[in-house]
Amino acid sequence: xxxxxxxxxxxxxxxxxxxxxxxxxxxxxxxxxxxxxxxxxxxxxxxxxxxxxxxxxxxxxxxxxxxxxxxxxxxxxxxxxxxxxxxxxxxxxxxxxxxxxxxxxxxxxxxxxxxxxxxxxxxxxxxxxxxxxxxxxxxxxxxxxxxxxxxxxxxxxxxxxxxxxxxxxxxxxxxxxxxxxxxxxxxxxxxxxxxxxxxxxxxxxxxxx
Amino acid sequence: xxxxxxxxxxxxxxxxxxxxxxxxxxxxxxxxxxxxxxxxxxxxxxxxxxxxxxxxxxxxxxxxxxxxxxxxxxxxxxxxxxxxxxxxxxxxxxxxxxxxxxxxxxxxxxxxxxxxxxxxxxxxxxxxxxxxxxxxxxxxxxxxxxxxxxxxxxxxxxxxxxxxxxxxxxxxxxxxxxxxxxxxxxxxxxxxxxxxxxxxxxxxxxxxxxx
Numbered sequence: 001x002x003x004x005x006x007x008x009x010x011x012x013x014x015x016x017x018x019x020x021x022x023x024x025x026x027x028x029x030x031x032x033x034x035x036x037x038x039x040x041x042x043x044x045x046x047x048x049x050x051x052x053x054x055x056x057x058x059x060x061x062x063x064x065x066x067x068x069x070x071x072x073x074x075x076x077x078x079x080x081x082x083x084x085x086x087x088x089x090x091x092x093x094x095x096x097x098x099x100x101x102x103x104x105x106x107x108x109x110x111x112x113x114x115x116x117x118x119x120x121x122x123x124x125x126x127x128x129x130x131x132x133x134x135x136x137x138x139x140x141x142x143x144x145x146x147x148x149x150x151x152x153x154x155x156x157x158x159x160x161x162x163x164x165x166x167x168x169x170x171x172x173x174x175x176x177x178x179x180x181x182x183x184x185x186x187x188x189x190x191x192x193x194x195x196x197x198x199x200x201x202x203x204x205x206x207x208x209x
Numbered sequence: 210x211x212x213x214x215x216x217x218x219x220x221x222x223x224x225x226x227x228x229x230x231x232x233x234x235x236x237x238x239x240x241x242x243x244x245x246x247x248x249x250x251x252x253x254x255x256x257x258x259x260x261x262x263x264x265x266x267x268x269x270x271x272x273x274x275x276x277x278x279x280x281x282x283x284x285x286x287x288x289x290x291x292x293x294x295x296x297x298x299x300x301x302x303x304x305x306x307x308x309x310x311x312x313x314x315x316x317x318x319x320x321x322x323x324x325x326x327x328x329x330x331x332x333x334x335x336x337x338x339x340x341x342x343x344x345x346x347x348x349x350x351x352x353x354x355x356x357x358x359x360x361x362x363x364x365x366x367x368x369x370x371x372x373x374x375x376x377x378x379x380x381x382x383x384x385x386x387x388x389x390x391x392x393x394x395x396x397x398x399x400x401x402x403x404x405x406x407x408x409x410x411x412x413x414x415x416x417x418x419x420x
Contacts, residue, residue, distance in 0.1 A: 026240060026241055026242060026420075027241035027242055027243040027417050028240060028241040058276075058278040058279075058413060058415075059276050059278055059352075059415075092313060092314075092315045092376075092381065092382040093313060093382055094311040094312060094313045094320070094322075094374075094382050094383070094384050095311075095313075096311050096322045109322070111311065111320055111321055111322045113320050116313045116320055117313075118313060118314065118315055118316060118317030119315050119316075119317070143352075143353075143354070145277075145278050145279065145352035145353075145374075146278045146279045146352065149279060151279075151347065151348065151411075152279040152281065152348055152349070152350045153348055153349060153350065153376050155279075155350075155351070155352035155353070155374040155375070155376075156374070157352075157353060157354075157372055157374055157384070173311070173384075175311070175372075175374045175382065175384040176313070176374065176382040176384075177374065177376050177382060179315070179376070181348050206241070206276060206415070206417075207243050208243045208246045208415050209246070209276045209278055209413070209415045
């Protein structure tokens with residue numbers, strides 16, 4: 001058998017991922033990226049547009065990157081679909097945030113009684129009062145656990161950071177559960193008013209979770 | 210045959226991309242590497258022991274992550290807990306930690322965040338509660354994650370951070386934030402999860418190494 005020696009140029013010029021590498025892409029598996037362009041909502045629906053949101057994974061992760069609202073002072077929010085076409089799964093949630101103004105005033109950690117939910121079908125805020133200045137936005141992440149279970153409630157954990165419309169940072173912590181035993185098969189993100197002007201949401205499944 | 214010792218020998222990309230193995234190069238392209246999944250079924254404990262049942266918990270990774278999915282206790286009011294092994298067979302590494310939580314009742318009547326001295330530890334060998342007062346109702350459970358940093362170090366203490374959400378015994382949403390360290394320089398080579406009383410009726414815990 002003849003021998004072939006490779007140098008690093010041979011490898012770095014590859015244009016297609018080798019099968020051996022692609023077959024095991026790590027435990028954080030990219031499922032879908034949605035990029036907003038003056039969109040009312042961004043929706044991840046199991047079985048649509050290559051989205052997987054079922055028992056393939058037990059833990060899903062969403063990343064929010066530079067979510068920029070069209071309207072000033074609006075709330076980045078999430079809803080979960082537990083049947084039908086509405087994103088109205090009943091939720092009980094916990095909401096609090098730390099904030100600090102750009103002028104150094106009033107740093108605090110506060111429970112946010114106005115943005116939590118008690119057995120409500122409303123969307124859950126993940127951010128609040130985000131400004132629509134050109135450079136303002138919301139970033140963060142959210143984990144969703146065991147959405148396909150028909151036995152247990154469905155927990156979620158979110159942390160995010162946003163620019164308040166009045167020029168201060170808000171570090172948001174939102175968690176809770178969809179108090180339903182029906183499977184969650186779709187997740188929708190939107191602002192409380194107006195479009196998502198720009199921004200990217202990435203969805204991942206965590207293998208073997 | 211004389212092998213060339215210098216110069217450029219090129220191959221086309223079809224040749225390389227058709228490879229099925231890459232010698233010692235890891236095929237894991239992500240930053241999270243799955244190690245082990247344990248599923249409870251009326252289990253007293255779920256243990257991740259380095260070198261046992263394909264578990265890796267050593268210097269291979271500087272950070273490990275555990276995910277908890279729908280952990281359901283057999284006993285109402287039990288606390289979900291973790292212990293760390295720093296030698297011998299006991300999960301009794303000395304720990305100092307903080308615990309705080311937010312909660313909101315399904316009735317909407319009360320909501321708050323606050324530090325919880327019930328679940329922090331002060332140089333204690335006890336198990337660390339990472340969420341308290343679980344409900345054994347059929348549909349209630351807890352989910353979340355725990356990061357463990359550099360468990361193989363024999364120089365530094367071993368830090369951990371956990372965030373867990375549950376549907377509480379008294380029907381409210383609770384989220385617990387736990388952080389602390391095993392105040393030992395011995396390596397942590399195993400991690401055990403359990404309920405403070407009774408079995409783990411159901412639920413899955415998965416272990417990942419972070420590249």
